[in-house]
Amino acid sequence: MILIDKLTKRFGPFTAVNELSFQVAPGEVLGFLGPNGAGKSTTMKMVAGFLAPTSGTIAVFGHNVVDQPLKAKQMIGYLPEGAPSYGDMSTYDFLRFIGQVRKLNASDLANRLDAVVQQLSLQSVLHQPIDTLSKGFRRRVGLAQAILHDPKVLILDEPTDGLDPNQKHEVRRLIQNLSHDKIVIVSTHILEEVAAVCSRAIIISGGRLLADETPAALEARSRFHGAITLELAESAGAYPLLSRLPEVANSELSGPTQSRIVLFPKPGSNLFGSVNRMVHQHGWHVQEMHVERGQLDEVFRTITQGAAQ
Amino acid sequence: MNATLVIAKRELHSYFSTPLAYVFIVIFLMLTASFTFFLGGFFERGQADLSPFFNFHPWLYLFLVPALSMRLWAEERKSGTIELLMTLPVSLKSLVLGKYLAAWVFTGIALLLTFPIWITVNYLGAPDNGVIVTGYLGSWFMAGAYLAIGSCISAATKNQVIAFIITVVVCFLFVVSGFNIVLDWFTRWAPDSLVDAVAALSFMTHFQSIAKGVLDLRDVFYFLIVTLGWLLATAIVIDMKKAS
Ligand SMILES: Nc1ncnc2c1ncn2[C@@H]1O[C@H](COP(=O)(O)OP(=O)(O)O)[C@@H](O)[C@H]1O
């Protein structure tokens, strides 16, 4: 369990993190969202024990990070932003060094090294200096370092930043496959990532907590939640008829040629059924039709910009 | 293995994985040799001892040690690995000591590699080898004090060039504070006790007696205290400045 209570960090007169309070339980993958400069990294640095809070408390499984830093740090695996590592060392030497500092005994270290090298597919670069690795591999070495001691708490600061789509996919799969009794906190500003890996999402901006919900609940906040998007061969004639359906609260045309119809439902109505019937009655040719789950980036914008104003 | 030693081992290993270590050692050996034989008049003196060799060490260290110490912390801060180190379950004390020890052992290795000079003097005459061993130990302790100063200044900046320059200046002050020119200037206005204090602060004052083979515990303590003081300051500076 991680308990964060009224956590505040000031840099001189500037408040980077402002009275942040939340809790994370084992088994949760918490997405930490916010625009650049929101205070995500600063918060993570405090939880990992690098920065001291100006005020407020952080407890990691009962260990206060300020009073019992070594106990807390033993439980945490941390990937700092940009995945720094010692470039002149080989992957193998670097991971061994981390394991030795973490006081793994020789046989545990050998086993865990094998396991993480397998998990992150590092075999091919094991004896190569980290300086000479591609960005994707360097990030994976950073992840390997963070999970080497099989920590109960994993804090990953933008683990997929700057990776190509395949690499992003791999990192997400890794996070999903971590055993399910861990606490994982992942910061990101890529919203698809949240829906893909997180069981819960926190949005912060200007150092303040603005939302704390499941990704599904966040999506439901979107005005697009439950909206029907359809594209027809004869959109121009169909739009006036569809938009006058009794279940439609609102409608608009979108897309590059204004040919995509978006219908927003009245609360509690079965819009999909009526639209479907009308399409069949008129024999329109459907090119595309689906129910929107909600657009996270729109919710994100609404929440974070609303707070800024 | 103890965390301090793990850190020290990694650090020492990394010295030798770049050309830095070899360049440092080669320059160190060339300078000690030329100072001893040409400037020090090793042969002309007709005495079987190593004082021409040791006498130049304070000046040699003045430029060589800051070149070694400048990257100690500045590099960690620049590359962001300081964040990695300081979120591992090790105390700041272990980190500061571990990195320092590596640098100190490295200067010890460089010193040991001057052994041909020792062989030469034993070949040419019959020196007092006890005095020579004392000289080596004293020189190593003095290098340690220079390094501790460099460690603290390296912790205060990300810029290695600035770290180098400031370290040279601070070490220079520690060297010249025992010189008559400096002390004369103090005698004009300062009370005797202050003049003595300034003189007592000098590396020179303490090193010269050790180099002559007089191993006074007070001199050893002096270097130890200067070293520990600057290492403590290193820890404080790191704690204050790690975020920026
Ligand atoms: N060491 C520091 N000194 C001064 N300001 C800082 C420092 N670190 C971060 N900040 C400021 O705090 C804010 C939050 O930064 P950060 O936590 O890195 O944001 P995020 O990770 O969400 O992009 C930013 O405005 C940043 O400029």
Ligand SMILES: [Mg+2]
């Ligand atoms: Mg960040």
